[in-house]
Amino acid sequence: MQPMWADATRRAALLAGAAAGQPAEVRKEAFWALANLTYDAANRHPMWADAATHRALLAGAAADQPASVREHALWALTNLATDAANRHPMWADAVTRTALLAGAAANQPASVREHALYALGILSRDDALRPRLVADGVRELLEAGADADGLPDITRSFLRARLVDLVGVQPPPPPVPVATVDDLLCRLDTTPVTQWGTIPGAGASGADAEAQALYMRYLCAHRYDGTYTNLTRLVDRLDFMGLNASWKSGAAARATLASSGRVPILVPPGVPTRVLLVLACDPRPPRGMIHAGIVLQMEQEHDNYKAVNRVCQAIGEQPLEPLVLLHLIDDGQKQGTPEVEVECGSDLAALQAVVSAPLGGASACLDITHSAPTTDAWVEPLFQVVAQEEAKQLDMNVKSTLEQTNCTVFVLSALRRLGAGGVVDLSGEAVKKHLMAEPQGVPGPQATAISEAWRSHWAQFVSVPTYHGQGIAKDLKPMMHKLIGVFAQRMQGGGAGPSNGAAARGHKGVKRMRGD
Numbered sequence: 001m002q003p004m005w006a007d008a009t010r011r012a013a014l015l016a017g018a019a020a021g022q023p024a025e026v027r028k029e030a031f032w033a034l035a036n037l038t039y040d041a042a043n044r045h046p047m048w049a050d051a052a053t054h055r056a057l058l059a060g061a062a063a064d065q066p067a068s069v070r071e072h073a074l075w076a077l078t079n080l081a082t083d084a085a086n087r088h089p090m091w092a093d094a095v096t097r098t099a100l101l102a103g104a105a106a107n108q109p110a111s112v113r114e115h116a117l118y119a120l121g122i123l124s125r126d127d128a129l130r131p132r133l134v135a136d137g138v139r140e141l142l143e144a145g146a147d148a149d150g151l152p153d154i155t156r157s158f159l160r161a162r163l164v165d166l167v168g169v170q171p172p173p174p175p176v177p178v179a180t181v182d183d184l185l186c187r188l189d190t191t192p193v194t195q196w197g198t199i200p201g202a203g204a205s206g207a208d209a210e211a212q213a214l215y216m217r218y219l220c221a222h223r224y225d226g227t228y229t230n231l232t233r234l235v236d237r238l239d240f241m242g243l244n245a246s247w248k249s250g251a252a253a254r255a256t257l258a259s260s261g262r263v264p265i266l267v268p269p270g271v272p273t274r275v276l277l278v279l280a281c282d283p284r285p286p287r288g289m290i291h292a293g294i295v296l297q298m299e300q301e302h303d304n305y306k307a308v309n310r311v312c313q314a315i316g317e318q319p320l321e322p323l324v325l326l327h328l329i330d331d332g333q334k335q336g337t338p339e340v341e342v343e344c345g346s347d348l349a350a351l352q353a354v355v356s357a358p359l360g361g362a363s364a365c366l367d368i369t370h371s372a373p374t375t376d377a378w379v380e381p382l383f384q385v386v387a388q389e390e391a392k393q394l395d396m397n398v399k400s401t402l403e404q405t406n407c408t409v410f411v412l413s414a415l416r417r418l419g420a421g422g423v424v425d426l427s428g429e430a431v432k433k434h435l436m437a438e439p440q441g442v443p444g445p446q447a448t449a450i451s452e453a454w455r456s457h458w459a460q461f462v463s464v465p466t467y468h469g470q471g472i473a474k475d476l477k478p479m480m481h482k483l484i485g486v487f488a489q490r491m492q493g494g495g496a497g498p499s500n501g502a503a504a505r506g507h508k509g510v511k512r513m514r515g516d
């Protein structure tokens with residue numbers, strides 16, 4: 001038997017004789033010969049492992065084949081099942097399962113049914129395979145065969161013995177469908193971190209590891225909740241309050257952070273961020289008033305930005321927006337006390353329009369980022385300035401937004417905190433470059449004069465950031481008026497107006513005001 005199987009020519013002749021299209025008697029003899037070869041234990045594993053051979057046997061065992069062909073093909077499969085190494089691969093193969101289950105049915109020819117039931121009985125000897133066999137209905141087929149009058153007594157005795165092996169065997173629990181990353185993100189959000197391993201579906205695929213990595217990046221994002229006193233990371237709160245059950249999940253922590261009713265601003269760690277200075281002017285002489293704001297522009301293609309944004313969308317939180325605007329607005333009360341407005345958006349023109357709206361004029365947006373963008377290092381110092389301004393603790397003596405430059409002082413204080421010449425470039429050369437840039441380019445001589453005045457002012461402000469008495473009237477305001485006078489000439493025809501892009505998201509509400 002072994003030399004015959006090892007001979008490629010003889011093996012090919014047997015498989016050719018078993019092929020569909022050959023005369024029925026030829027096929028019967030070919031399958032009989034193959035079944036005889038399976039009596040040798042040394043042949044059983046290589047015969048199943050040979051793709052051409054086991055395909056031929058399964059084709060012969062199919063329900064649409066002649067009974068004489070099926071009988072011998074199933075006989076061969078029965079012998080192959082006696083090799084323990086073959087059992088799991090055989091039952092894992094859907095075609096094999098179908099052939100054996102169909103062949104063991106009560107309406108099949110007796111010879112076909114007998115061999116199919118024998119094969120199922122032999123497979124049931126495998127302890128690990130039994131739950132799957134029970135789940136697929138093998139126990140019922142063996143019970144029916146053991147009671148069948150048309151089968152030999154020896155076969156029925158064999159089946160009864162195999163039924164003993166299946167007593168008390170329970171089918172395996174239904175497989176947990178492999179969860180998608182977004183589905184797992186929702187489950188992670190409502191499950192304490194210490195219990196993530198118990199989530200149904202977790203660990204079932206690579207989706208679980210991906211979801212956990214994404215959610216951890218989300219937890220590590222800075223959060224600014226709009227109260228101007230609370231800047232934190234969720235992961236810090238989870239660590240600090242780890243023993244309190246109400247803080248053990250991301251959803252619980254977020255609910256507490258959002259108790260102010262405001263949508264938090266999220267800043268993912270490590271995302272390159274550019275600093276933009278927005279200046280708006282009232283082109284009507286003689287006042288030449290200005291309004292200023294800072295826009296932080298995060299790089300949307302950075303991995304951390306995309307990771308946090310994906311989590312936000314999966315758990316139903318406000319989508320992460322790449323732009324954050326800070327500026328000072330009038331609070332609408334008689335004394336004209338300004339307060340900070342923090343807004344997020346995805347459209348720069350929309351945020352420019354917010355800055356220019358109080359004056360009804362045009363605006364310019366200057367990229368004042370130094371040689372390399374900053375990252376989330378900007379978050380804490382910038383919001384410290386916000387908190388100081390809201391508490392009226394900025395070191396300046398400015399009372400009227402109609403006559404002085406509150407918003408400009410606030411913006412300068414913020415830029416100074418960002419690192420002066422380290423994060424933003426407000427040198428004389430940079431200002432000159434911005435002034436001369438199109439489309440509202442300032443002529444060279446005027447740009448030079450204004451940039452020199454600016455350089456002197458900025459150097460003084462960086463070293464001594466105070467405004468008392470006549471400091472603004474003597475220094476900053478005249479220089480700004482020169483600048484705005486030039487801008488006014490260039491912007492008479494319009495500028496950045498209301499945008500059709502994505503709306504900004506305010507944290508104080510947009511309030512109409514006269515600028516400073």
